[in-house]
Amino acid sequence: MKKTLLNKDKGKDFLTYAVVIVAFVIMQFLSSQGKLSSAVTGYLVPVCCYIVLAISLNLLVGVCGELSLGHAGFMGIGAFSGVVLATLLKNTVDNATLRLILAMVFGGTLAGLIGFLIGIPVLRLRGDYLAIVTLAFGEIMKNIIGNMYVGTDESGFRFAIATAKPKLVGKGKWILSGAMGVTGIKKLSTFAVGFGLILFTLFVVLNLINSKEGRAIKAVRDNRIAAESVGINVTTFRMKAFVVSAFLAGMAGALYGLNYSSLDAAKFNFNTSINILVFVVLGGMGNILGSVISATVLYILPEAMRGLADYRMIIYAVVLILVMLFTWSPKVKEYTSVVADRMKHLFKKEKEAAAK
Amino acid sequence: MKKLLALVLTLAMVTAMFAVGASAEAGTMKIGMSGPLTGGAAVYGTAVARAAQIAVDEVNALGGLQFELNCQDDEHDAEKAVSAYNTLKDWGMQMMCGTVTTKPCLAVGPEANEDRIFMVTPSASASDVAYTGDNVFQICFIDPAQGKISAEVIAEKSLGSKIGIIYDSSDVYSTGILDSFTEEAETLGLEIVCTEAFTSDTKADLTTQVTKCKESGADLVFLPIYYTEASQILTTASKIGYAPLFFGVDGMDGILDVENFDTSLAEGLHMLTPFAADAKDERTAAFVAKYKELYNEVPNQFAADAYDVIWAMYQAATAAGLTGAESNEDICAAMIEQFTSMTYDGITGMGMTWDEDGFVSKAGNVVKIQDGAYVSVE
Structure with a gap:
């Protein structure tokens, strides 16, 4: 029994990797043939970012069972720190890809560090309280970044909060200037790096889920009291998931920030957090492949419906409701399981026939 | 269900037809x-x-x-x-x-x-x-030009001696005008007695900001913001019996059309705008x-x-x-x-x-x- 369970998990993980790799190869092929429109080319990097964000939030919401409403906050930290670092390294690191990766690692590390600090008090809370605190965290981050001034001048690195903005000495320049955000960013993000980040995320998250830690995390989700009674340190395991999730969100944020010429804090608001949560919920809690697919489809859907002009947003909402109804309807679930069973039987019969 | 689907598909087809119909010649x-x-x-x-x-x-x-x-x-x-x-x-x-x-x-x-x-x-x-x-x-x-021109006009026509400002610190437009306004006001020797900020999250109630302007004794309040918030400020000011000269920029255009806003409160409001809908030309x-x-x-x-x-x-x-x-x-x-x-x-x-x-x-x-x-x- 144990063996088959493990095999089933492995099969699913393999499928997840396969889907991502095949999608990448197809897109790269089409792109090299010049078959992709500018609109589709433009979606590639943001889709990678949202996939990583959805997977990392799924780790928290689906696997860990904690509702977090501040994921955009971590994304924002990663985006701004990554962009600032990439701008500072402009003259020292020549290789664009290396600079992008350094920015992503820095953004991720900072987001993970802040996630750790926030986690110390926050992860002692349960259920609704955690949701409320993370929601507040996201908004606080947005407002802090929206009032922050970071720049360089002759006296070196400068940092200020809006009210006490100093004058820059000599040929100084604000990189991040308050509500204006960062403008004139040199775009570094590429689809290949985005794909690499998805693979890295899958590797980290899937391994974490299937490890001893992952089982402990799931045990805490399913029955906290039972988990505690067998000696699992609840806060430690939740903290691990929380920090990993924040780290990955920060990396995705840096990739996102370096994909546009301008970036402002208002983007990382409550709506963006909810948007990522929608990807996770519609893809299925704890279902990593589901997150990948739903993030891709739901990102492209409103863009693909541009032809519908004013009705676009209404239809998008209707689609969300329909997907929700369908995936949760017991009848549909029954039907899919019947189909799956039949397929299995068919497969088995063929196998047996082949063996004979 | 089928009807809805049919409706959606028809809609998609009709729009697609319009979209395809156009070609450059x-x-x-x-x-x-x-x-x-x-x-x-x-x-x-x-x-x-x-x-x-x-x-x-x-x-x-x-x-x-x-x-x-x-x-x-x-x-x-x-x-x-x-x-x-x-x-x-x-x-x-x-x-x-x-x-x-x-x-x-x-x-x-x-x-x-x-x-x-x-x-x-x-x-x-x-x-x-x-x-x-x-x-x-x-x-x-551009925003800096608006701030500069506003300060010049205020100084030139001596519209006010003590200036209060209420602005949106989460908005690029507002902060851009504010920066150049304060800079120009400094050079022209205008006295700014208070600068109050709100953000897009806190704009539901602006009583504190208006009250602070009143307490500081400002006789002109500069509003580098959009008309929706400005209408709130005017309403609040009239409630607490505060009647300075309000001075807005081009974002103020539209204030007379705000729903449920008593337009008589906007009487005497000054604004810098390149366009007036009732111009005679x-x-x-x-x-x-x-x-x-x-x-x-x-x-x-x-x-x-x-x-x-x-x-x-x-x-x-x-x-x-x-x-x-x-x-x-x-x-x-x-x-x-x-x-x-x-x-x-x-x-x-x-x-x-x-x-x-x-x-x-x-x-x-x-x-x-x-x-x-x-x-x-x-």
Whole structure:
């Protein structure tokens, strides 16, 4: 029994990797043939970012069972720190890809560090309280970044909060200037790096889920009291998931920030957090492949419906409701399981026939 | 269920038909427009889309060079704006009227610069917008210019001795004007007694900010903000019995149309605006009448700016002898040459000229509200 369970998990993980790799190869092929429109080319990097964000939030919401409403906050930290670092390294690191990766690692590390600090008090809370605190965290981050001034001048690195903005000495320049955000960013993000980040995320998250830690995390989700009674340190395991999730969100944020010429804090608001949560919920809690697919489809859907002009947003909402109804309807679930069973039987019969 | 599906499919088909029906031929130029057509900032995007369509129809009625307009929604979001821009590019856009708001414009500008697509924004007013490329032009005043002109007017006409400011610290437009206003006020020796901020999250109640201005004894309150919040401030001020002179900038235009707002409170309000819907000149009157007839509301400044964008593009394109068959690079180069050398008379200002960065220079106009209408301040 144990063996088959493990095999089933492995099969699913393999499928997840396969889907991502095949999608990448197809897109790269089409792109090299010049078959992709500018609109589709433009979606590639943001889709990678949202996939990583959805997977990392799924780790928290689906696997860990904690509702977090501040994921955009971590994304924002990663985006701004990554962009600032990439701008500072402009003259020292020549290789664009290396600079992008350094920015992503820095953004991720900072987001993970802040996630750790926030986690110390926050992860002692349960259920609704955690949701409320993370929601507040996201908004606080947005407002802090929206009032922050970071720049360089002759006296070196400068940092200020809006009210006490100093004058820059000599040929100084604000990189991040308050509500204006960062403008004139040199775009570094590429689809290949985005794909690499998805693979890295899958590797980290899937391994974490299937490890001893992952089982402990799931045990805490399913029955906290039972988990505690067998000696699992609840806060430690939740903290691990929380920090990993924040780290990955920060990396995705840096990739996102370096994909546009301008970036402002208002983007990382409550709506963006909810948007990522929608990807996770519609893809299925704890279902990593589901997150990948739903993030891709739901990102492209409103863009693909541009032809519908004013009705676009209404239809998008209707689609969300329909997907929700369908995936949760017991009848549909029954039907899919019947189909799956039949397929299995068919497969088995063929196998047996082949063996004979 | 089936009916709904059928409805959706029919809808998709009909729109697809419209989308496919258009194709470029000699003598037609494709103009893309991107702005917020849904969401919180939809007022501005819709106004621009409507006015641009009016101008395009007028241009086409002349029978010469034809314009074709495609409006895309960017939801006032940089990310969506880039997607909208790419969609327009796939459609075959040759010139761009947009984007309407500043933040998307800062993201789209560099893209358009790379693709050499000529771009005039009706209303993205941050100074950084024009710096994004030599092909990016503005038809509206830049924020710093508004702050500077406001301070000059206040000093010149000695409208107030103690100045209070209420601004939106989460908004680029507002902080941009504030910075240049405070700087200019300092040089002119104006006394600023209090500077109060709110953010887009805290704008539901502005009582604290108004009360602080009152306590500090300000006799003029400068409001570099949009009209919705300004109407709240005016209402609050009247409630607590505070009656300084209020001075707004172009975002104030539209305050007389705010729902459930007692317009008598706006009496005496001064504002800097390049466009007044009740101006007496023929063109403005004709445009306002047309807009009212089609959409049943008075056009705001954004609409007027968009109207001017299309006509300025037309003037430049005909002067350069463009037919729409040229490559984007050629169109862009020709338009840049025309824009930096021509003078354009529009409904948001006479004798507009542009410098090499893409900044417009036109006269600022201060109006005050008297008996529910704009009156020029002499």
